[in-house]
Amino acid sequence: MFGKDNLPKPIRVDGKPKRRLPLILSGLGLAVMLALAGLFWFGQAVPAQQVAQAQAAAKTQKDEAARKKKAESDAFWAKVDAENKAQREKDAKALAAFEASDGGEAETTKREMEKLGWTQFAGDFYYQFADKSEYSCSYSKCLVVHVTTMAPAGCPGGLYVEATVDAGGASVGRANSITAALPHGKDAIVKLTDTSGAGEAMALTDLHCLRG
Numbered sequence: 001m002f003g004k005d006n007l008p009k010p011i012r013v014d015g016k017p018k019r020r021l022p023l024i025l026s027g028l029g030l031a032v033m034l035a036l037a038g039l040f041w042f043g044q045a046v047p048a049q050q051v052a053q054a055q056a057a058a059k060t061q062k063d064e065a066a067r068k069k070k071a072e073s074d075a076f077w078a079k080v081d082a083e084n085k086a087q088r089e090k091d092a093k094a095l096a097a098f099e100a101s102d103g104g105e106a107e108t109t110k111r112e113m114e115k116l117g118w119t120q121f122a123g124d125f126y127y128q129f130a131d132k133s134e135y136s137c138s139y140s141k142c143l144v145v146h147v148t149t150m151a152p153a154g155c156p157g158g159l160y161v162e163a164t165v166d167a168g169g170a171s172v173g174r175a176n177s178i179t180a181a182l183p184h185g186k187d188a189i190v191k192l193t194d195t196s197g198a199g200e201a202m203a204l205t206d207l208h209c210l211r212g
Contacts, residue, residue: 155209
């Protein structure tokens with residue numbers, strides 16, 4: 001029989017028992033697995049980050065384009081408003097001079113136009129509302145009106161048409177449009193739409209020629 005001193009001794013490698021080698025290999029395997037997991041995560045995270053950055057850049061570009069479009073629209077209508085004010089003043093002076101020099105002819109034109117169903121807005125400008133059976137406003141309130149000018153030169157720059165949008169007896173907005181160049185006596189059909197969606201009624205408030 002073998003005594004305690006006769007049992008086989010563990011073989012040593014570099015002075016250490018050989019049986020510790022599997023522990024070292026196990027630790028190395030774990031480190032490799034963790035490194036591979038890190039590489040996999042990095043490989044998944046980077047494309048997702050790139051997609052997010054591309055989407056953010058696209059949104060920024062879209063927002064900038066929208067801001068630019070709104071700024072251009074605001075600038076255009078501000079210019080139109082300024083021209084409208086100047087033109088109204090000019091038209092008022094011209095109308096006063098015309099009525100003072102030949103009021104009889106203006107009154108005759110008015111009577112003839114009224115016989116044809118037109119209503120004088122002011123001076124040479126006339127309108128008549130389209131029959132509701134001729135148009136549809138869809139989900140927004142709208143106003144469709146026939147407009148014309150009896151000025152000898154017509155409106156080479158187009159006829160500006162504006163309506164107030166009212167709710168509860170107060171103005172809550174406006175709707176406007178510009179016709180193409182309008183010769184003397186030619187009928188133009190204009191549709192004015194309440195884009196605010198808050199209006200209960202609409203009424204024509206402005207008709208005048210724009211400068212060509």
